Amino acid sequence: MIRDPSDGSTKEITVEANDINRVAPKKASEEITPSGLREPSKRGDVQARLEASREWLKAYFQRKVGAGV
Numbered sequence: 001m002i003r004d005p006s007d008g009s010t011k012e013i014t015v016e017a018n019d020i021n022r023v024a025p026k027k028a029s030e031e032i033t034p035s036g037l038r039e040p041s042k043r044g045d046v047q048a049r050l051e052a053s054r055e056w057l058k059a060y061f062q063r064k065v066g067a068g069v
Contacts, residue, residue, distance in 0.1 A: 003010050041047050 001010050002013055041050075
C-alpha cells in the first residue's frame with residue numbers, strides 16, 4: 001500500500017502500477033545541445049563587438065581597482 005501525502009489517500013501496489021518502470025526513456029533530440037548554451041555567433045561583426053565589450057569591461061574594472069588602492 002502506498003500513501004499520497006497531498007490528500008492522505010492510499011493505493012494498492014499492483015503489477016500494472018509498475019509498468020512505468022518498463023518504459024524506456026526518450027532519446028535526446030539532435031537539435032538540443034546537452035549544455036544548454038547557444039552556439040557562438042557566426043557573424044563576425046557581432047563577435048567583434050562582443051570581444052571589444054569584454055576588453056572595455058576588463059580595462060574599466062582594472063582602473064576601478066587601481067584607483068581604490
